Amino acid sequence: MSASDIERIGVVGSGLMGAGIAEVSARAGLDVVVREIDAAAAEAGQARVMRSLDRGVASGKLSEEERDSAVGRLRFTTDLGELADRQMVIEAVVEDEALKVDVFRGLDKVVTDPQAILATNTSSIPVMKLGIATARPEQVVGIHFFNPVPVLRLVELVTSLLTSPDTAETAERFAVERLGKKVIRSQDRAGFVVNALLVPYLLSSIRMMESGFATAEDIDTGMVEGCNHPMGPLRLCDLIGLDTTLAVAQSLYEEFKEPLYAPPPMLSRMVEAGLLGRKTGRGFYEYARA
Numbered sequence: 001m002s003a004s005d006i007e008r009i010g011v012v013g014s015g016l017m018g019a020g021i022a023e024v025s026a027r028a029g030l031d032v033v034v035r036e037i038d039a040a041a042a043e044a045g046q047a048r049v050m051r052s053l054d055r056g057v058a059s060g061k062l063s064e065e066e067r068d069s070a071v072g073r074l075r076f077t078t079d080l081g082e083l084a085d086r087q088m089v090i091e092a093v094v095e096d097e098a099l100k101v102d103v104f105r106g107l108d109k110v111v112t113d114p115q116a117i118l119a120t121n122t123s124s125i126p127v128m129k130l131g132i133a134t135a136r137p138e139q140v141v142g143i144h145f146f147n148p149v150p151v152l153r154l155v156e157l158v159t160s161l162l163t164s165p166d167t168a169e170t171a172e173r174f175a176v177e178r179l180g181k182k183v184i185r186s187q188d189r190a191g192f193v194v195n196a197l198l199v200p201y202l203l204s205s206i207r208m209m210e211s212g213f214a215t216a217e218d219i220d221t222g223m224v225e226g227c228n229h230p231m232g233p234l235r236l237c238d239l240i241g242l243d244t245t246l247a248v249a250q251s252l253y254e255e256f257k258e259p260l261y262a263p264p265p266m267l268s269r270m271v272e273a274g275l276l277g278r279k280t281g282r283g284f285y286e287y288a289r290a
């Protein structure tokens with residue numbers, strides 16, 4: 001299958017990332033079915049996509065007609081079986097290996113096209129582990145988007161030892177030619193390229209704050225004003241989600257056993273307390289509820 005043949009996409013999960021992936025796919029003219037775990041989560045995902053499309057209209061990036069036709073190409077469901085006719089499915093459920101393995105087992109059973117590509121948006125779980133949960137590991141690949149998906153162009157394309165060159169080529173062309181993304185390739189190592197570099201920096205900022213070395217505001221201001229970063233590391237943790245930041249750090253630590261990847265206690269305590277950042281209204285900073 002070539003990238004230009006792909007018309008029917010499935011997305012599993014419609015949180016921060018799944019909603020963004022569904023939105024850019026629908027805006028690119030693809031037919032999109034999104035599977036969520038229950039009706040409330042599906043509604044929340046749909047509302048998230050709508051808010052983002054409305055923001056696109058308000059800022060003049062999108063016409064009302066483009067928004068309405070994107071909405072017309074999106075369907076939300078709680079039934080994995082509705083992904084049966086998809087040519088590509090992109091999984092974006094929470095960063096939990098057992099859950100993702102379960103999703104891939106399910107997709108392998110329901111997706112009928114023998115050439116369909118099963119992709120994961122995981123930040124840190126080996127693509128290989130998801131591939132071998134299926135009978136078609138050569139068609140399993142990592143397509144790692146960045147948050148917010150409609151804004152950030154980068155995609156890391158991650159091939160496992162078993163991903164076929166054809167699958168990698170089709171997935172790369174799909175991301176570039178259909179979604180307008182910029183692709184870099186990475187080996188199947190926890191964190192890939194960007195998070196392997198970014199996460200130690202984020203964790204250092206948490207340790208710096210935890211030790212009383214500097215305040216959250218001063219750490220963030222330091223990196224924004226001193227290094228011209230668009231946002232400081234603690235605000236970035238809040239944007240990513242502290243649960244996701246923790247899960248990625250744990251996977252990196254598990255993989256490399258390097259202290260620089262070890263999650264600081266403050267990050268674990270905040271996640272246990274449900275202070276997950278922007279998505280819950282409070283992390284290192286407070287936010288109006290999304």
Ligand SMILES: NC(=O)c1ccc[n+]([C@@H]2O[C@H](COP(=O)([O-])OP(=O)(O)OC[C@H]3O[C@@H](n4cnc5c(N)ncnc54)[C@H](O)[C@@H]3O)[C@@H](O)[C@H]2O)c1
Nearest residue numbers: 013014015016017036037041092093094095122123147240
């Ligand atoms: N947040 C980021 O900045 C970021 C960036 C790149 C990649 N990722 C990766 O994307 C994935 C999703 O992260 P997120 O930030 O969107 O998380 P999130 O918590 O915002 O969303 C996860 C969604 O998955 C849904 N879900 C859980 N189990 C499901 C199932 N069995 N079927 C369907 N839906 C299910 C949940 O209801 C939730 O809506 C993770 O693997 C994460 O590592 C996150």
